[in-house]
Amino acid sequence: MSPIIRIAEAANRRREAGHKIVSLTTGEPDFPTPSHIVEAAHAAATSGQTRYTPTAGTDALRGAIADRAGAAADQVIVGTGAKQVIFNAMMATVSPGDEVIVTAPFWSSYVDIVRICGGAPIIVDTAPTAFKLTPEALAQAITPRTRWLFINTPSNPSGTVLSPADIIGLADILRSHRHVAILSDQIYHEISYVPFTSFRDAAPDLTARTLTVDGVSKAYSMTGWRIGWGIGNPTLIRAMSVVQAQSTSGASSVSQAAALAALTGPQHMLAERRAVFQARGQRLRRGLEATGMLTFGDADGAFYLFPSCEALLGMTGNGQRIRTDTDFCEYILQAANVATVPGSAFGTPGHLRLSYSYAEDELDRACNLILGACLALT
Numbered sequence: 501m502s503p504i505i506r507i508a509e510a511a512n513r514r515r516e517a518g519h520k521i522v523s524l525t526t527g528e529p530d531f532p533t534p535s536h537i538v539e540a541a542h543a544a545a546t547s548g549q550t551r552y553t554p555t556a557g558t559d560a561l562r563g564a565i566a567d568r569a570g571a572a573a574d575q576v577i578v579g580t581g582a583k584q585v586i587f588n589a590m591m592a593t594v595s596p597g598d599e600v601i602v603t604a605p606f607w608s609s610y611v612d613i614v615r616i617c618g619g620a621p622i623i624v625d626t627a628p629t630a631f632k633l634t635p636e637a638l639a640q641a642i643t644p645r646t647r648w649l650f651i652n653t654p655s656n657p658s659g660t661v662l663s664p665a666d667i668i669g670l671a672d673i674l675r676s677h678r679h680v681a682i683l684s685d686q687i688y689h690e691i692s693y694v695p696f697t698s699f700r701d702a703a704p705d706l707t708a709r710t711l712t713v714d715g716v717s718k719a720y721s722m723t724g725w726r727i728g729w730g731i732g733n734p735t736l737i738r739a740m741s742v743v744q745a746q747s748t749s750g751a752s753s754v755s756q757a758a759a760l761a762a763l764t765g766p767q768h769m770l771a772e773r774r775a776v777f778q779a780r781g782q783r784l785r786r787g788l789e790a791t792g793m794l795t796f797g798d799a800d801g802a803f804y805l806f807p808s809c810e811a812l813l814g815m816t817g818n819g820q821r822i823r824t825d826t827d828f829c830e831y832i833l834q835a836a837n838v839a840t841v842p843g844s845a846f847g848t849p850g851h852l853r854l855s856y857s858y859a860e861d862e863l864d865r866a867c868n869l870i871l872g873a874c875l876a877l878t
């Protein structure tokens with residue numbers, strides 16, 4: 501059973517037994533979708549924008565995405581969330597036996613999507629290198645069967661943001677391996693506390709084999725609207741459209757109108773929300789560092805912390821030995837009623853993912869409860 505499901509089921513059982521669970525597990529912003537976006541969707545629905553759209557997205561939305569990225573509209577496909585865009589890309593390009601390099605810790609869907617499409621995920625552990633793929637590790641992982649390299653900055657779950665120098669180092673290796681395409685997932689790029697650099701901007705000469713994946717889910721609090729997009733070379737985009745044409749036919753017309761309003765309307769809430777996330781992240785981190793048992797690396801983006809819990813493995817809580825990250829997550833669920841996700845769910849045992857997409861009083865409560873549970877360990 502997957503560690504996430506194990507924890508989720510345990511949390512549900514405790515909830516049903518009458519415990520109030522504080523959850524730090526969510527993967528979506530807690531803010532509402534801005535009202536001008538909701539109003540644009542309403543206007544689209546009442547003005548008849550309720551029919552099938554072109555498979556790759558409405559001209560207006562593809563155009564707006566292309567303008568922002570300095571690309572052409574035929575380099576853009578709109579899908580039902582970034583997840584479906586990634587799925588389309590793998591379905592369109594991966595053959596059995598093809599290898600896809602994924603860095604751990606990873607968003608677990610990467611590995612599952614690659615497998616569903618018949619590919620072999622090649623996992624590179626980045627825990628020893630501050631959650632960053634090094635050029636040396638990339639060079640070692642590439643084989644003649646490598647089809648794709650996945651990059652995710654800012655990262656879910658580690659919060660790591662790649663610098664221009666990090667990307668240039670990877671691009672130097674990729675230049676001499678022309679058979680490797682790059683999928684750069686920047687869905688959290690509006691939630692970066694340091695200046696964000698896209699792979700496309702830092703390595704423009706690799707644009708023809710780079711698929712940039714982005715969307716409105718995280719930036720504009722629109723997870724339920726299901727709009728994401730890919731920007732890549734027109735041949736790849738057409739192949740992805742063929743997959744999309746026979747799976748969903750295209751994204752929802754009303755949601756596309758909403759996404760267009762998000763991209764072309766006021767943007768001030770992005771900086772405001774980013775500042776709130778940053779303050780919450782710092783608050784949670786400060787609070788948990790007081791345990792003296794959780795160790796944090798740099799987390800400059802997304803709304804996740806991914807501390808190591810290795811220092812407390814081997815200790816005993818509630819009469820049980822804590823051997824793994826999953827044991828620790830189960831312990832704090834039982835002892836403190838706080839739900840978290842073990843690092844092993846993201847391919848990196850010995851850690852846990854904490855989402856801080858919650859109000860500050862909720863985070864303070866979680867912190868105090870975890871602190872109490874850590875102090876009770878022997």
Ligand SMILES: Cc1ncc(COP(=O)(O)O)c(C=O)c1O
Nearest residue numbers: 527581582583607656715717728
């Ligand atoms: C790294 C990463 N990429 C993509 C997605 C999917 O986003 P969407 O809601 O647009 O499908 C998520 C969602 O959690 C994510 O964490």
